[in-house]
Amino acid sequence: DTEVTQTPKHLVMGMTNKKSLKCEQHMGHRAMYWYKQKAKKPPELMFVYSYEKLSINESVPSRFSPECPNSSLLNLHLHALQPEDSALYLCASSQVGTGSGAFFGQGTRLTVV
């Protein structure tokens, strides 16, 4: 199994809603990532978890709250988002501290209305 699975594929939410994005992998990877990608732009790193602990937070606003409940799962909790937060949110995983490439999920297309 070389897949990273993200749900939902599409999400539309109001600015007062609370929602969560989910990511799952079963490759035994102990590093997991959240990236945000705007149209025709490169992915921007948001968070990195290594061994289920948050290791990198790229100064992301607190309305985005990551969670890594176990080595296979990564969540991104969303609350009080702004329309400019609309983007493709990508989850990725990799081995820790090696040259292995990161495997990406297909993303969640988020629209904030």
Add this chain to the structure above:
Amino acid sequence: AQSVAQPEDQVNVAEGNPLTVKCTYSVSGNPYLFWYVQYPNRGLQFLLKYITGDNLVKGSYGFEAEFNKSQTSFHLKKPSALVSDSALYFCAVRPLIKAAGNKLTFGGGTRVLVKP
């Protein structure tokens, strides 16, 4: 700080012709280098990587890339492009040093359009 530059926003090539997508990088120490491809409304697919060893790296779908340390470049190549290669290509870098964590930095992307 690490950075990646892809100098071309778009590359147009006729089907059957060679394809080159350029990438230069800046990183402290030795790098891990990667190429990814992204089709519309999809995630990124891993194409190939350079860690150490042979400067010519072969990857998926007939792609290869050449690592040039003196020019700090890692250009992606394909000898004969297909229409289905039309997509957005990203170069990425990660330093070898552990202190950098698992932070992958992407270039701005190059759109490849292969015309029949």
